[in-house]
Amino acid sequence: MNTNNKMINNIKSKYSIYFVLIALFLFCWMANKNFVSVGNLQNISTQISVGTILAFGQTILIISGMLDLSSASVLALAGVLSISAYTSTGSLTISFLVAILVGVGCNILNGLMITKYKTPPFIATLAMMAMARGAALLYTNGQNIYQIGKYVKFGQGEILGIPTPVIFLVATLIITWYLLRHTVFGRSIYAIGGNEEAANASGIHVNRIKMRAFIINGILVGIAGVLFMSRVNGGMPNGAIGYEFKALTAAVIGGTSFTGGIGTASGTLAGAFIVGFLDNIMVLVGVNSYLQQIVRGAIIALAVMYDIWAKTKKRKH
Amino acid sequence: MKNTDIKLRVSGIDKSFPGVKALNQVNFAVRKGTVHVLCGENGAGKSTLMKVINGIHRPDTGEILIDEKPVEIKNPIQARSLGISMIFQELNYMPEMTIEESLFVGNWPRDKYKKIDWKEIRKRTKELLQKENLNYDPETRLKDLTVSDIQMLEILKAISYNSDIIIMDEPTSAITNKEVEVLFSKINEIKERGACIIYISHKMDEIFRIADEITVFRDGSVVDSRPIDQYDLETVISQMVGRKLENNFPKETIEIGKEILKVKGMTQKGKFENVSFHVKEGEIIGFAGLMGAGRTEVMRCLFGLDSYEAGEIHIKNEKVKIKNVKSSIDKKMVMLSEDRRRFGIIPVRSIRENVSLASLNKFIYKGWLHQKEENKAIAEFCQKMNVKAPDYETRIESLSGGNQQKVILAKWMVTNPDILIVDEPTRGIDVGAKYEIYKLMSELAKQKKALVMVSSELPELIGMCDRIYVMAKGKITGMLTRGEFTQESIMAFATGTKSQKEVN
Numbered sequence: 001m002n003t004n005n006k007m008i009n010n011i012k013s014k015y016s017i018y019f020v021l022i023a024l025f026l027f028c029w030m031a032n033k034n035f036v037s038v039g040n041l042q043n044i045s046t047q048i049s050v051g052t053i054l055a056f057g058q059t060i061l062i063i064s065g066m067l068d069l070s071s072a073s074v075l076a077l078a079g080v081l082s083i084s085a086y087t088s089t090g091s092l093t094i095s096f097l098v099a100i101l102v103g104v105g106c107n108i109l110n111g112l113m114i115t116k117y118k119t120p121p122f123i124a125t126l127a128m129m130a131m132a133r134g135a136a137l138l139y140t141n142g143q144n145i146y147q148i149g150k151y152v153k154f155g156q157g158e159i160l161g162i163p164t165p166v167i168f169l170v171a172t173l174i175i176t177w178y179l180l181r182h183t184v185f186g187r188s189i190y191a192i193g194g195n196e197e198a199a200n201a202s203g204i205h206v207n208r209i210k211m212r213a214f215i216i217n218g219i220l221v222g223i224a225g226v227l228f229m230s231r232v233n234g235g236m237p238n239g240a241i242g243y244e245f246k247a248l249t250a251a252v253i254g255g256t257s258f259t260g261g262i263g264t265a266s267g268t269l270a271g272a273f274i275v276g277f278l279d280n281i282m283v284l285v286g287v288n289s290y291l292q293q294i295v296r297g298a299i300i301a302l303a304v305m306y307d308i309w310a311k312t313k314k315r316k317h
Numbered sequence: 318m319k320n321t322d323i324k325l326r327v328s329g330i331d332k333s334f335p336g337v338k339a340l341n342q343v344n345f346a347v348r349k350g351t352v353h354v355l356c357g358e359n360g361a362g363k364s365t366l367m368k369v370i371n372g373i374h375r376p377d378t379g380e381i382l383i384d385e386k387p388v389e390i391k392n393p394i395q396a397r398s399l400g401i402s403m404i405f406q407e408l409n410y411m412p413e414m415t416i417e418e419s420l421f422v423g424n425w426p427r428d429k430y431k432k433i434d435w436k437e438i439r440k441r442t443k444e445l446l447q448k449e450n451l452n453y454d455p456e457t458r459l460k461d462l463t464v465s466d467i468q469m470l471e472i473l474k475a476i477s478y479n480s481d482i483i484i485m486d487e488p489t490s491a492i493t494n495k496e497v498e499v500l501f502s503k504i505n506e507i508k509e510r511g512a513c514i515i516y517i518s519h520k521m522d523e524i525f526r527i528a529d530e531i532t533v534f535r536d537g538s539v540v541d542s543r544p545i546d547q548y549d550l551e552t553v554i555s556q557m558v559g560r561k562l563e564n565n566f567p568k569e570t571i572e573i574g575k576e577i578l579k580v581k582g583m584t585q586k587g588k589f590e591n592v593s594f595h596v597k598e599g600e601i602i603g604f605a606g607l608m609g610a611g612r613t614e615v616m617r618c619l620f621g622l623d624s625y626e627a628g629e630i631h632i633k634n635e636k637v638k639i640k641n642v643k644s645s646i647d648k649k650m651v652m653l654s655e656d657r658r659r660f661g662i663i664p665v666r667s668i669r670e671n672v673s674l675a676s677l678n679k680f681i682y683k684g685w686l687h688q689k690e691e692n693k694a695i696a697e698f699c700q701k702m703n704v705k706a707p708d709y710e711t712r713i714e715s716l717s718g719g720n721q722q723k724v725i726l727a728k729w730m731v732t733n734p735d736i737l738i739v740d741e742p743t744r745g746i747d748v749g750a751k752y753e754i755y756k757l758m759s760e761l762a763k764q765k766k767a768l769v770m771v772s773s774e775l776p777e778l779i780g781m782c783d784r785i786y787v788m789a790k791g792k793i794t795g796m797l798t799r800g801e802f803t804q805e806s807i808m809a810f811a812t813g814t815k816s817q818k819e820v821n
Contacts, residue, residue, distance in 0.1 A: 182686045184677045191674055194663035201622060201652075201660040202675045202728070203643040261665040 016306075017255050021270045021277075028281040035281060042163060044276045049165035050075075050231070050240070052272040053224040054247035055254075056176040057217035059268045062251055063180070064213050065193040065260035066121035070110065070128035071221050072243035076236070077136040078102035078225035083235035084139070086151050095151065096226055103222030104215055106132055111214035115207035129244070136237035145235030155230030165227050172220060176265035185212055193260030249296070250275055253303040275299070322349045323385060324513045325370070325401075325482050330379035332365060339365040341537045343379070347482070347530075352504060352514045354524050356557055357534030358773070363517050366534075367484050370515075371403045372396040383482075394423065400481035404471050404488050412460035416453055417442040420474050449473055449499075465492040469499070476503060483507060484515045489523060490609050501527060519607045521550055521812040533557055550814065551805065558775060558804035566780030567756045569763065573783065574598030576634070577767045578650070578736050580619065583628030588614040589791035592628070596736070601758060601768040603782035605775065605807050611791040612771045613655055616738050620652040621645040622660075632736070646675060651729040655740035655771070657718070661725045664714035668706055668724050669695045671713045676731045698727040703753055719750025726757065737761060740771040755781055775804045789813040 028035045054071045061067050078099040086095035106128060113124035157164040180186040188209045191199035200206050228240050254271025256263030278299065282292045325347045332340040340362050347353045355363045368374045370381060372390035380387045383399060390396050393403070410419060417438050426441070428434040442455040451469075459467055469492060475483055489497050504514055504527060518524055524531065525545070532542040533556040540556045579595040589611035596602045604612045618625040621639040630637050632648050639645045645652075654660035663671055672695045673680055680691040695709050702723040706716055713724055722742065729737065739758070743751040758768055758781060772778050778785055779802045787795040787810035795810035795817045809815040 182681065182684070184681050187670065187674070187677050187681070190666055190670065191663050194665050195659075198660050198663055199674070201620075201642060201654055203641075203646045204674075205641070205643065257665070259665075261663065 017253070017267055017270045017274075021274055024274055024277050028277050031281055032284045034284060040280070042166070044273070044280050045166045045169065046163045046231075047279075048250075048272045048276040049169040050224045050228045051243055051246040051275075052169055052250060052269060053172050053220050053227070054243055055250035055268050055272055056172050056265060057220040058244075058247045058251045059176065059254070059256050059263050059265060060179070060189060060213050061121070061217055062248075062256045062258060063193045063261065063263040064189040064210060065196065066114065066210065066213070067125065067248065067258075068107075068110065068214075068217055068221075069122065069125040069244050070106065070132055071217070071224075071247060072240045073129045073132035073136070074103055074106040074218070074221050075225040075228060075240050075243065076238070077106065077132045077139075078222045079229035079239065080136050080140050080145060080235040080237050082222075082226055083145050083148055083151060083229050086148065087145065090149075092150060092153070096154070099226045100219055100222035103220070103225065104218035107214040107218030107221065108211070111211040114214075115210050133237075140235065140237045142237065144237070146233070148229070148234055152230050152233060155227045165231065168223060168227060172223065173265055173269055176220075176268075179216065180265055185209060189213060190261055193262075195261070246275070249300050252300065258304075271303075323347070324349045324383065325515075326382040326385065327366070327370065328380055328382070330366065330369060330381075331377045332369060332374060333377055339537050340369070340376070343537075343539055345532050345539055345542055347513045347515055349481075349513055350508050350511045351529035352508065352516055352527050354528040354531045355515065355517045355534060356519075356524065356531060356553055358557055358775070361534040361557075362537040363534050364486055365537075367403065367486055367515065367517065370396070370482075371401060371484060397424070397478060397480070401484065402475040402478045402480040402482075403484040403486070404468075404475045405486055410459050410467055410471075412458065414459050415456045416446075416459065416462075416470065417455035419459055419470065420445070420477070424478070445473060445477060465496055468492050469496055472500060472503070476507065479512075481512045482515070483512060484517075486517045487519070487608075488516075489518065489520065497523070519812065521553070521814055524553070525550070535559055554805050554808045554812075558808065565752065566777065567752070567759050568781055569759050571599040571762050573600050574765055577632065578769075579631040580615075581629040581631070583615065583618060583625050583630070585614060585618055585623065585625045589788070592788075592793055594786050594793065594796075596767040596769055598765040598767055599762050600783045601762055601770060601781055603778040603785040604769065604771040604788060605773075605778050605785050606788035606811050608773065610788040610811065612788050613740055615788075616652055616740055616769070616771060619645075620650065620738060622652075646732055646734075649732070649734045650736040650738070651675070651732055651734040652738040653722075653725060653729060653740060653742055655744065657721060657725065657744075662713045662721055665712060667710045668699065668704065668713055668716075669709045671724055672698060672709075672727045672731060675728050679731070694731060695727075698730050699724070702727045702730070702757065717746075717750075719746035719753075722746055722750065722754065726754070734766065736767045736769070738769045738771070741773065742770065743772070743774065743777060751777075775807055778802075778807070779804070787811050789816070 034040060054075065057071060058068060081102050082095045082099035085098040086092065089095070110125055110128050113119040113127070114121050153164070155165055159167055180189065188199065188204045191202065191204060192206055192209060196206055229235050232239060250272035251263065251268045252258065252271070253274055254263070254267035254269070256268060275296070278295065279292070282295065287295070323346045328344050330340050330343040343362070343366055357363050365374065369376050370390070372392045372395055375391070381390060382388065388399060390399065390401075414422070420442055421438050425433045426437040439455055446453055446455065468488065472485070472488055488500060492500070507514060516527065528545045530542065530544050531548050531553060533540040533553060535557060540559065574597055576595050576597050581593050583592045584590040592615050594602070606612050614623070617623045619630065619639065621641045621644060630639060632650065637648055639648070663674070669691065673691055679694070680687050692709070699709060704720055704723045704727065706720065713721055716724065742754050755777070758770070762768060770778065770781065783799050785797045785802060785807060786793050787797070787807055789811055790813060794813065795815065797806060
C-alpha cells in the first residue's frame with residue numbers, strides 16, 4: 001500500500017463533490033453562454049436559498065443519525081403565522097420572531113417524540129409533516145393571505161446590491177459551519193451519528209444534544225418560512241410542498257451520509273448548487289419539464305450509489 | 318461405559334482465523350448414549366470446534382466422521398439433516414417472532430401445495446408446550462418471554478428434531494436452577510434414546526453431575542480426554558489453565574498510597590448483589606470470574622452507564638453520586654469498555670476526534686476550536702501510547718484492533734483520570750499491543766493512579782494485579798492478594814466451589 005496514493009485517494013474522495021461542482025459549472029457554461037452572467041448566477045443563488053437553508057438543518061440532523069421530513073410543512077405553518085402576525089401588528093421584527101418560535105416549537109415536539117418516547121425520527125417527523133401542514137391549512141382556512149406590504153423586504157430586498165435571500169444563505173452557511181466545526185455540540189453530533197452508544201460512554205448527553213439539533217433545525221426552518229412567503233408575495237398554507245426532499249437531496253449529494261457521522265455545511269452547499277445548476281441549465285436549453293424530474297431523481301440515485309461505493313472501496317484498502 | 322460405539326469423530330481438525338490459530342490438530346470422539354463434556358478457558362477453541370461440527374465454519378484440514386463414515390458439513394441445515402443440532406451460547410433470536418414461528422423456523426412443515434402448514438405448526442407447538450408443562454400461547458412473541466424461557470425453548474427446539482448428536486454450548490448460563498433440573502432430566506431421556514450430547518460448560522459442579530467423558534481444551538488443542546471416573550476437579554482445572562506463566566508482565570513494585578475508591582454493598586437486581594471493594598493509589602486490582610459472573614455489570618454501574626438499586630460509592634473519602642458517564646468523568650473515573658466496537662470507537666471519525674471526544678472542553682473554549690492545541694495534545698498522547706497510523710486524521714476504523722484500543726486508551730488519558738477501569742483491555746489484540754497496554758498500566762500505577770482490571774485471562778490478572786477479587790453468580794466470592802495467586806485458587810472461587818465468608 002502506497003501512502004502517497006492513499007493520500008491522493010483520500011483527497012479525491014473527500015473533495016470529489018467540489019470537482020463535480022466545477023465540472024458541472026464548466027459543462028453548463030459550454031452548453032449555454034447565458035449561464036455565466038451575474039444576473040443568472042444571482043438568480044440561481046436566490047432560487048436555491050430556501051431549500052438550502054432547510055438543507056443545513058437536515059445536514060445537522062442526518063449527521064447525528066436523524067432526519068426531518070416535516071421541514072417544508074413546518075415552514076408553511078411558520079410562514080403563514082408570521083405573515084398573520086405582520087398583518088395584525090405591522091411589525092417585521094415580531095413577524096420574524098413568530099416564524100422562529102413556530103419553527104422551534106414544532107421541532108421541540110419532534111425532538112421530544114424522538115428522545116423521550118423513542119419514536120424513530122422518520123415516523124416522528126412524518127407525523128409532524130401531516131400535523132403542521134394541517135395546522136397551516138386550518139389556520140388560514142385553506143386561503144392564501146395576500147397584501148403583505150413591507151414583508152416582501154425579507155425575500156425580495158437587496159443590501160449593497162446583494163439579494164437578501166443570498167445574504168440569509170451565507171449567514172446560515174456560516175452558522176452551520178461554525179456549529180459543526182467549532183463547538184462541542186458539533187463534535188457531539190458527529191459522535192452520536194457515528195456510534196451513539198460509544199458517544200454516550202464518552203460522557204456525551206445524547207438526548208440533550210439531539211434536542212439541540214432539532215432546535216437549531218427549527219430556527220433554520222423559521223428563517224426559510226419567512227423567506228419563502230416573502231418571495232411568493234403571500235402567506236401560502238400549501239406552499240413549499242416537496243421542499244423537504246429538495247433539502248434532503250442537497251444534503252445527500254453534498255456527501256452527508258445517511259448512516260450518520262459524516263457531512264459538512266460546505267458539502268451541502270455544493271450539493272444544493274449542483275441541483276441548482278442542473279435545474280437552471282435544463283431550463284436554459286429547454287429540456288422537457290417531465291424529463292427534468294427524471295434527471296433530478298437519477299442524480300440522487302447516482303450520488304448515493306457513488307457515496308456507498310467510495311466508502312466500501314476505501315474500507316477494502 | 319459399556320456402549321463403545323463411536324457416533325461422532327473428528328480427526329486432525331485445523332482452523333485458522335486471520336491472525337489466530339483457533340484449532341490445532343484436534344481429535345476427539347463421542348460415544349452413543351453418552352454426555353461428553355468439553356472444558357477449557359474462554360478462547361480455548363471449544364465453541365469454534367462446535368461451529369465446525371455444526372457447519373458454521375469449515376475446517377482448514379481434517380475430517381468429521383459420523384458412524385465412522387466421513388461427511389462434509391457445509392452449513393447448519395445440512396448438519397441438521399445429518400442428525401446434528403446445536404444450542405448456542407449466545408441467544409440469537411428474533412424478538413418479534415412468535416413461539417410457534419421460532420420453533421419451526423427453517424424447518425417448516427409444508428402442505429401438498431408446498432405452502433407452510435400453519436395448522437400443523439400450531440398442533441405440534443401445542444403438543445410440545447403441553448408435554449413440557451409450559452403455559453404459553455403459541456402466539457406469544459419472544460420479546461415478551463424471559464431470557465430463561467427463550468433459552469428453554471431453544472433447548473426444546475433442538476431436542477424436538479430428534480437429532481442423534483446434540484451440541485449444548487453453555488446451555489445453563491441463562492436459565493434458573495429449576496430449569497437446570499428439567500434440562501438434566503431431558504439429557505437423561507436423550508441418553509436413554511441412544512443419542513449423544515456434547516456439552517460445554519464452565520460450571521464444575523454441573524460437569525461432574527452429568528458427564529460421562531471429559532475432554533479438556535487449551536489454546537486450540539486437546540489436552541486430554543478421559544472417562545469421568547478417571548478425573549477429579551483439581552485435574553480438570555490444572556489441565557485447563559496448565560500453561561506456565563511466562564514472565565512477560567512489566568509489573569513494578571510501587572508504594573501503595575491512600576484509598577481512592579470504595580464501593581459498598583452495590584446491588585443491581587438480577588445482575589449482582591452486595592458488591593464491596595476498594596482500591597488505593599498506585600494499586601492495580603483485578604476482577605476474575607467466569608462469563609456472566611456480573612463483573613462487567615458492576616463496572617458499568619460504577620461508570621454511570623447503568624443504574625443500581627443499592628450501595629454507595631466513595632471517591633477520596635467523599636460519598637459521590639454517579640448519575641451518568643459525564644459525572645463519572647468529572648470525578649476523574651473513566652472506563653475502557655470490554656466491547657470496543659460497540660462502546661469504544663466512532664468508526665467513521667478520525668483518530669484525532671476519537672481521542673478528544675471525552676475532553677472537548679480542553680480544546681473548545683471561548684467559542685472556538687483551538688486546533689493547534691488539539692493536534693499537539695493528540696500527537697503527544699498517541700505517541701505515548703505508540704499508536705501506529707499514517708496520520709491522526711485517519712479514520713479509526715482502518716486501524717488494527719490493538720491500535721484502536723490504544724487510541725481509546727489515549728482518549729481516557731487526555732481526561733487525566735485518577736481511577737481507570739479497564740474491562741478486558743487485551744481482548745482480541747495481538748501480543749505486542751498487549752504488552753504495551755500492560756506497560757501503560759504499570760506506568761499509570763507509578764503516577765499514583767488506581768487501576769481496576771476486569772479480565773477473563775487469568776495469566777494477565779496474576780501477572781499485573783496487587784489484589785484480585787473473584788466473582789461468581791453476581792457475588793464476590795473471594796479476594797486474594799499478590800503472593801496467594803494461583804490459577805487453581807482463583808478458579809475454585811470463580812466456579813463457586815469455594816467461597817470466603819467475609820470479603821472486604
